[in-house]
Amino acid sequence: MADFTLLITTAPFTSDHHALAMRFIRASAEKHTIKRVFFYQDAVLASNKQQQPPQGQSALCNEWAILAEQHGINLSVCIANSLRRGITNTNEAARYELGEANLHPAFELVGLGEMTDAINDSDRVVQF
């Protein structure tokens, strides 16, 4: 049994890395502990709740939210990378007067200090 942190750095709509990360979680969650999923760089775009995929497809933010709830996983999103890319929670939207927040409620904006916890309390950091 091992403790994993997943670090996702790839853009969600130009690669299948997010799908692979989800498959990794489903495959490993029974025997191992997924401490958290940390979204960095373009991966933060997955946390935008205002996604409207083509008919018949599901929104990636919802797929992450369902998976996180099923397995009790925190979805941590780098706050600096998110603000750079227009992803805001209620506090940051108000602070910078950006209008309505667009962070999906299943995700949380966090600082990189959260990632340092991941380094110390995980046996493996797996990057997608």
Next chain:
Amino acid sequence: MDKSILILVTQPPTPDCEALEYALAMAAFDIPVKLLFVGDGAYWLQQNQTARKTGGKSPSKLLAASSMYGIDDIGYVSDSYTTTDFQSLTQAEASHWINSSHHVVTF
């Protein structure tokens, strides 16, 4: 003892220096950090680079600040770029850096 991390940079410099910001943040929280630049990633090490966007950060200045954060191991492996400012590593030495780190993150 804190676990160590190696930041492996394989991509050329970007307008936002998120790879270096990640490294400096880890070091600021007392995580032992090594920085390894490979292939086109070695171009981060070019001297006197200006910021690649208005009001942005210069990769050179961020790297110059890395020792203040306690990052003393900065090396590179490249056939096309050389500098005496940072450690030139053989493939075997780079492999040792990677194998001796608890975690490896690639940008």
